[in-house]
Amino acid sequence: MSQSTDAIEGVNLVYHRFSAFHRFNHYLVMVSFFGLTLTGIPLKFKTSYWSQLMMDAIGGVAAAGFIHRVMAVANILYFVLEVGYMALYVVTRKGPVFHDDSIVPGKKDWADMKGMFRWFLGKGSKPRLSRFTYWEKFDFWALFAGTFLIGGSGLMMWFPEATTRILPGVALNVALVIHSNEAFLAVGVIFIFVHFFSAHGRPESFPADQVIFSGYLPVEHYIHDRPDEYANRLKAGTLEEVVRPRPDAGRRRFFSVVTTLVTIFAFFAASYTLLLVLWPLAF
Amino acid sequence: MVRRAPTTAGELGKKFTFSKRWALCVALVAMIPALFWTPSASAADGVAPPDPADFSARCLTCHSQEYLGSVESSQGPRDLHIDPAVYEASAHGLLPCNSCHIGFSHDPHVMVSNAEFFAETAGEACRNCHDDQFEMYKQSYHGELTRDGGAEGVKAPLCVDCHGAHDIAEVDTLEYRQSIADVCGKCHGGREDSFLDTYHGKSLSLGREASATCVDCHGDHSILPVSNPQSMLSQVNILPTCQQCHPSATQKFTTFLVHVDPTSTDAPLLVFLVAIGYLALIVCVFAFGGIHTMLYIYRGLRDGLYSRKGGH
Numbered sequence: 126m127s128q129s130t131d132a133i134e135g136v137n138l139v140y141h142r143f144s145a146f147h148r149f150n151h152y153l154v155m156v157s158f159f160g161l162t163l164t165g166i167p168l169k170f171k172t173s174y175w176s177q178l179m180m181d182a183i184g185g186v187a188a189a190g191f192i193h194r195v196m197a198v199a200n201i202l203y204f205v206l207e208v209g210y211m212a213l214y215v216v217t218r219k220g221p222v223f224h225d226d227s228i229v230p231g232k233k234d235w236a237d238m239k240g241m242f243r244w245f246l247g248k249g250s251k252p253r254l255s256r257f258t259y260w261e262k263f264d265f266w267a268l269f270a271g272t273f274l275i276g277g278s279g280l281m282m283w284f285p286e287a288t289t290r291i292l293p294g295v296a297l298n299v300a301l302v303i304h305s306n307e308a309f310l311a312v313g314v315i316f317i318f319v320h321f322f323s324a325h326g327r328p329e330s331f332p333a334d335q336v337i338f339s340g341y342l343p344v345e346h347y348i349h350d351r352p353d354e355y356a357n358r359l360k361a362g363t364l365e366e367v368v369r370p371r372p373d374a375g376r377r378r379f380f381s382v383v384t385t386l387v388t389i390f391a392f393f394a395a396s397y398t399l400l401l402v403l404w405p406l407a408f
Numbered sequence: 409m410v411r412r413a414p415t416t417a418g419e420l421g422k423k424f425t426f427s428k429r430w431a432l433c434v435a436l437v438a439m440i441p442a443l444f445w446t447p448s449a450s451a452a453d454g455v456a457p458p459d460p461a462d463f464s465a466r467c468l469t470c471h472s473q474e475y476l477g478s479v480e481s482s483q484g485p486r487d488l489h490i491d492p493a494v495y496e497a498s499a500h501g502l503l504p505c506n507s508c509h510i511g512f513s514h515d516p517h518v519m520v521s522n523a524e525f526f527a528e529t530a531g532e533a534c535r536n537c538h539d540d541q542f543e544m545y546k547q548s549y550h551g552e553l554t555r556d557g558g559a560e561g562v563k564a565p566l567c568v569d570c571h572g573a574h575d576i577a578e579v580d581t582l583e584y585r586q587s588i589a590d591v592c593g594k595c596h597g598g599r600e601d602s603f604l605d606t607y608h609g610k611s612l613s614l615g616r617e618a619s620a621t622c623v624d625c626h627g628d629h630s631i632l633p634v635s636n637p638q639s640m641l642s643q644v645n646i647l648p649t650c651q652q653c654h655p656s657a658t659q660k661f662t663t664f665l666v667h668v669d670p671t672s673t674d675a676p677l678l679v680f681l682v683a684i685g686y687l688a689l690i691v692c693v694f695a696f697g698g699i700h701t702m703l704y705i706y707r708g709l710r711d712g713l714y715s716r717k718g719g720h
Binding site: 172331 | 607660675705710
């Protein structure tokens, strides 16, 4: 035990947090979400000066509509892959499906949230966070449920004639309300209020956390940021499953460049969305 | 001495001295400008009627002055000032003023002081060139209003109320199609807002010319109330109307509601509940996320966590 602990604290090891599948899915969601936002949000804020500029830059509403549909297919693919992964996980897992390191919300998340607010206000120490924090679980499940709602309503409006063979016409009214509001909610949550900050902007990760792009992070960072998972793995002796040798310098530089580029683009996307939303309010 | 007339070209040539030939060349060269001469100058003899451009120029001597103000008419105040640049850029820009102002008399103030002028002559003026459209309009509900005087407080729309007058637009342009909802909204207030919130309205606003607007579903010159069986949107006609753009549409497709404000209690209950539910959800999530973020940043700055190298 002591030997493995020494090894982990050595500088030449990294903690492997996300598999290639999860990273691929994040890339898929990221690209399609940006694409859908850039081509869709101008429709919602149609009176904004920036919406017209954006539509002209894309090449018109018809071109934007085509890109929106291509990106929608990619976004739906993420959802299908994720559902498949969950089904496979539940079927093949030997231990309990719900456990401390699970993405499923539990009692500890409620306690952690209260603990974080106490820490924010200087009334306690920071809670010992698990593999997935409560805000990460919110991010994951909000996106998962949101994709179902926005994808479903989007498909209804993509094929309105087929939809109204089964459902009454008012279903299209409901679909429009869902699609438009869910898009605004999702963009607000991801760009402004939750995801960009909690994943990349919080002090532990600032200015950008590369773990979702590379899959790994320095072991000392892991021990500091996820003490509960670390303790669980130490106790269960499963630390070797997630600790690997540090990748070579070329690979590290590659992921550093990817993270930087994505961060710059994310700042652009967030500012652009804010402009679209705030412009009509200001003028 | 009797001169004999020259009988051959050679003899004729001898008759011309060098100086005569030179004079002929000069005369021919001098006539070259005549090739570019146009007969316009000959009309300016003060007797012939003024040509169209000249006629308009006379009107605009006064009416291009911005200080002219407006005059009351049965259709509300009318601006007497005409911007020549706007008029010339309009679809009628080549027509002289009196092709539409058929009631023009020697004293222009007789014409403009007649409050009935617009109702009586405005349509007739358009009819001179647009007879088919005018007949359809006469049969429409809008046309009916001009004859009946309309219901109380309802003013019958004339050609110019929808098409504009001195700024009249080409109807097949994107700009005109984009302006239709606002034009209809002048009388049918609120309907244009709900239309602009549909995909048809949003995409048209941002430049998709093919998107349906008011007249594509309700009809244009021959427009009738939806309650009239002849209306494009009556129970009999609504499906073919939708099928103009959605060939595979079925009867259920036609029950989509274009003019709905989801957050109004007039909306179908399900639409209303979903809209209000989302509003509440968005406010709660953004507020909670915003507060959480602010507090996290506060703690991070307070404890100097942002200045640590690598953040850990």
